[in-house]
Structures are given as structure tokens and as C-alpha cells.
Amino acid sequence: MNTNYLEAVEKAASFLKDKGMQTPQIGLILGSGLGELADEATDTIEVAYENIPGFPVSTVEGHAGKLVYGDLGGKKVLAMQGRFHYYEGYSLKEVTFPVRVMKALGVSSLVVTNAAGGVNENFTPGDLMIITDHINLTSDNPLLGPNNNDLGPRFTDMSEAYDKGYQSLIEAAGEENGLSVQKGVYLGLAGPTYETPAEVRMIRTLGGDAVGMSTVPEVIVARHAGLKVAGISCITNFAAGLQESLNHDEVVEVTTRVRESFKSLVKTLIEKM
Numbered sequence: 001m002n003t004n005y006l007e008a009v010e011k012a013a014s015f016l017k018d019k020g021m022q023t024p025q026i027g028l029i030l031g032s033g034l035g036e037l038a039d040e041a042t043d044t045i046e047v048a049y050e051n052i053p054g055f056p057v058s059t060v061e062g063h064a065g066k067l068v069y070g071d072l073g074g075k076k077v078l079a080m081q082g083r084f085h086y087y088e089g090y091s092l093k094e095v096t097f098p099v100r101v102m103k104a105l106g107v108s109s110l111v112v113t114n115a116a117g118g119v120n121e122n123f124t125p126g127d128l129m130i131i132t133d134h135i136n137l138t139s140d141n142p143l144l145g146p147n148n149n150d151l152g153p154r155f156t157d158m159s160e161a162y163d164k165g166y167q168s169l170i171e172a173a174g175e176e177n178g179l180s181v182q183k184g185v186y187l188g189l190a191g192p193t194y195e196t197p198a199e200v201r202m203i204r205t206l207g208g209d210a211v212g213m214s215t216v217p218e219v220i221v222a223r224h225a226g227l228k229v230a231g232i233s234c235i236t237n238f239a240a241g242l243q244e245s246l247n248h249d250e251v252v253e254v255t256t257r258v259r260e261s262f263k264s265l266v267k268t269l270i271e272k273m
């Protein structure tokens, strides 16, 4: 990792501190259709990604996002409303840049969320899933290249990528909100194609319960940086082969339908963290 990258992280962090994002405790990455949760935060400070020095420049319409700092569930949170995806053409160092900035600002925990396809046949669109572990099949890794020991160790332990204590808290938060929450392994691919039916069979054989195109890079960097991670997937569809066809509108439609449950689940989780 070169000095320029580190300097860029520090520059973005000090820019955001100057904007008033002083003491964030929990970072929050809000996936496709799930960004509305940030609107629940109070006393907010918001900065569009395009105005943050060093942040990747978004090229895709509808993915233009912003950082929202504020109070949520009794904590100071720093939420990403929208994330950067590998399939958009960003390198994984760019995709995970915001996680480095969160760490530089003092965040100690990260909540990652996403929309995902259900591979486990017991899952139904609209289910929320506690991510218990992941499988990185993006064919890339954000930590490739020289390691900067100030950012984290050369070889990062991934034996508890998703904190067990946080998994229990999500479960408790689900019970409190009367939601039945699934549990499973998230398998991350590069995308942007959805999977073929044969690929879905492969994913099931490999032990994936849900499949998506995000999250894995951010969690790798979060663990490298020593952040504790909680992960929640919104199952938006039966993965290909389990339903007739699949399109992005459907993914967005389902996230909209479960938005209220999702918001209460994450809010209660943050209260408990």
C-alpha cells in the first residue's frame, strides 16, 4: 500500500472531521434500496461522495451516494448511503477506501448490509439474514500488494470475520421486533451478471446461502483494520434457476417492501452494540 493511499485516507478523514464528523463510533454501509435508514439519523451532517477528497468518483446513475453522520440508536454513526462496487470498474482499494476513512475517524465497529440472492432453498424473498461468514469468490482481494503495518497485519485472521457477539445481538434485535431472521454464509462474486443456474448449484455445493456482488471486500478491509463487523443481507430473490428470471427492479422492489423491518432491525442492533 503506497504512501499516497495513506495520505489520501488521512486527507479525507481530516476533511470530514472539519465538517463536524468528530466522533463516529459505528460505521454503516447501506446496500441497494436500504439507504433510507440513514434518514432516521438525527442531528446529521451530510457530505456527497463527490465532494470528499480522494473518494472514488461515481460514474453510475442511481449510485451517487453520500456520507451521513448523526445520532442513531443512541450512537454516533457514520453511514454510507450507497457504496462503490467492483463491477463498476473500481479497484478493490477504491471500493474499500471509505472503510479506511471510517477507521481513521475512530470508528470501531462496522455494520454492513446488502441485497442478495437466496441460494438456500429455505429462504424466501423478503427474508433478512444474519451473515455468519463469507466466501470470497471475487477473484480479487483488497489487501493484495505491499502491506502497511500501520493499517493492519500482513496476514489477516478471518476466523471470526463476522463477530459472534454481534450475530447474537442481531438475533435478539430480530426477536424484539417480532422478525424471524435467517442465518447464513454470504458468497461474494464480482458481478455484474447475475448467476447462471449452474453457478447457483455450485454456490450451494460450496456452502453459500446467499449470493451478491458486494460486502466481502469491505469486510476484509474492516478486519485488517481491526474493526468488529456485523452483517445483514436482505434476500431479494430466489437465485437464478430457482425462479424464472431476475432483474434489478425486482431486487429494489423487495428491499422497498421490507424496508421498515430492515430499519427497525438495524436500529435495534445499533442500540445494543
Ligand code: HPA
Binding pocket: 115, 116, 117, 118, 194, 195, 211, 212, 213, 236, 237, 238, 239, 240, 246, 251
Ligand atoms: N445474485 C447476485 N447479486 C444479487 C442477487 C442475486 O441473485 N440479488 C441481489 N443481488
